[in-house]
Amino acid sequence: MKKYFASSELLINEDGSIFHLHVKPEQLADKVILVGDPGRVALVAAHFEEKECEIESREFKTVTGTYQGKRITVVSTGIGCDNIDIVMNELDALANIDFNTREEKENFRQLELVRIGxxxxxxxxxxxxxxxxxxxxxxxxxxxxxxxxxxxxxxxxxxxxxxxxxxxxxxxxxxxxxxxxxxxxxxxxxxxxxxxxxxxxxxxxxxxxxxxxxxxxxxxxxxxxxxxxxxxxxxxxxxxxxxxxxxxxxxxxxxxxxxxxxxxxxxxxxxxxxxxxxxxxxxxxxxxxxxx
CATH class of the missing domain: 3.40.50.1580 (Nucleoside phosphorylase domain)
Known part of the structure; x- marks a missing residue:
């Protein structure tokens, strides 16, 4: 039986995005760069040849784009492990939970994450x-x-x-x-x-x-x-x-x-x-x- 995630546990905004990051599942790349400072997102994204989306919510700023043929998402986390708890759980949910059924997806999607600090x-x-x-x-x-x-x-x-x-x-x-x-x-x-x-x-x-x-x-x-x-x-x-x-x-x-x-x-x-x-x-x- 698939695990079901209630609305109190998995918070999804009215537009279909995850609660804190405001990112939608289709906006997340498999390769993710994490930075603390929201201002550093622009520094990373400046190297992208193309940008798909730019999203900002609190200290969390996200840009997904393409660098030398690789699709990459860069996200700012703010400072501290408490924010990493939010970002990691929400990125994993975007990758591995179906937001329509609120159930875990059958096929696991592995992310590759590098924090630059x-x-x-x-x-x-x-x-x-x-x-x-x-x-x-x-x-x-x-x-x-x-x-x-x-x-x-x-x-x-x-x-x-x-x-x-x-x-x-x-x-x-x-x-x-x-x-x-x-x-x-x-x-x-x-x-x-x-x-x-x-x-x-x-x-x-x-x-x-x-x-x-x-x-x-x-x-x-x-x-x-x-x-x-x-x-x-x-x-x-x-x-x-x-x-x-x-x-x-x-x-x-x-x-x-x-x-x-x-x-x-x-x-x-x-x-x-x-x-x-x-x-x-x-x-x-x-x-x-x-x-x-």
Whole structure:
């Protein structure tokens, strides 16, 4: 018996589009580029030879078009794993639920998703300007813990090693992080030889969760020192960002292929930053468009 999705669970607008994104099923390509900043959608779409549609709703801006014969959708997600939860569930619904019958489609449609973002580097080999592909993500957000099957897709041994190193085992006030791998084939295709393959912490915020202290003191002032010294089976943590874990985790549970690649715009270890990165990130955009 096919699963039926009630109107309270799958929200469809009167025009037949999905609730938050306002995208219709026929407007979604199999290849999807995700960006945080709605302004970056235009940067990606500027490379398209043709544009089919441009849709804007809240922080979610979507353009579907053609690049070198490939049909590609670019979507802005806004900031944070909570928005990734919205975007991933709605993209999957567009691909795999019949909006007329509200039932799951018989034939599964797999999406290929690459998130292009910015991040903070945590190691000497991730100076400002480095492109880092998140081979593994450590989710401080806790999002995947709300979904069945979480343990079957996560690296539980890595999780335990990280929790022990941070001293968070048994601490009810600490995060409950999960460790998830991005799609290996997609990582190989996008990273190739010139990009750093790293372990990314997806933080639940920009300040405290990433060890930044302004007027409110940190619960653990040594958090970043411990993160920078963590090593497990040859892996070290390379960077901070805010979305990669939810993207990799939900995609794996749903059966899609996904990964995150970020440009380092600040290095926390050597205390350098570059806020004028917009021209450089276009180089990364072009590389992803060529390889997706």
């Amino acid at each position: 910015t991040c903070g580097g945590l190691q000497p080999n991730t100076p400002v300007g480095t492109f880092v592909c998140s081979e593994k993500s450590i989710g401080f957000d806790g999002l995947l813990n709300f979904y069945a099957g979480r343990n079957s897709v996560c690296d539980l041994a890595f999780e335990r090693a990280f929790l022990n190193h941070m001293g968070w085992t048994g601490n009810l006030c600490a995060p409950a992080p999960y460790v998830i791998n991005a799609n290996a084939e997609l990582i190989d295709r996008i990273a190739q030889k010139e990009m750093v393959r790293g372990v990314t912490i997806a933080a639940g915020g920009f300040f405290g969760p990433q060890g930044r202290e302004l007027r409110v003191p940190l619960a653990d002032p040594k958090q970043n020192d411990k993160i920078e010294t963590f090593e497990y089976n040859g892996y070290k943590i390379t960077n901070f960002e805010m979305e990669s874990s939810a993207l990799a985790g939900l995609s794996k549970l749903m059966g899609h292929k996904a990964m995150t690649v970020c440009m380092v715009i600040a290095n926390r270890l050597i205390k350098e930053a570059n806020t004028g990165y917009k021209n450089t990130i276009d180089t990364l955009v072009k590389a992803v468009l060529d390889r997706i």
